[in-house]
Amino acid sequence: MAGKRKNRLLVLSYLATKFEPEKKYSEQDVxxxxxxxxxxxxxxxxxxxxxxxxxxxxxxxxxxxxx
Structure with missing residues (x-):
């Protein structure tokens, strides 16, 4: 289970890099x-x-x- 959570966090960390810091996005944009x-x-x-x-x-x- 810990490995699955670690993989999820790695994916989420990668996805987060696709959003510019301090920029606001609508839900549709996200x-x-x-x-x-x-x-x-x-x-x-x-x-x-x-x-x-x-x-x-x-x-x-x-x-x-x-x-």
Whole structure:
């Protein structure tokens, strides 16, 4: 199980590099970026938030890369 989590973190770390630091993205923009890289983009978007690779506003309208 630890290996699976490590692999997930490596994938999420890679995906996070596709977002410019300090730039704000709409959910649609985030989806478009992720769609070009992976199949299950909705789950990975949620994982990016859960594992603090991306942040978002409370209403989910804007996303940005964590520092």
């Amino acid at each position: 989806n478009l970026i992720l769609m070009g890289l992976i199949d299950n983009y909705v789950t990975r978007r949620r994982d990016l938030i859960e594992y603090n690779f991306l942040n978002r506003t409370d209403d989910g309208r804007l996303y940005w890369r964590s520092k």
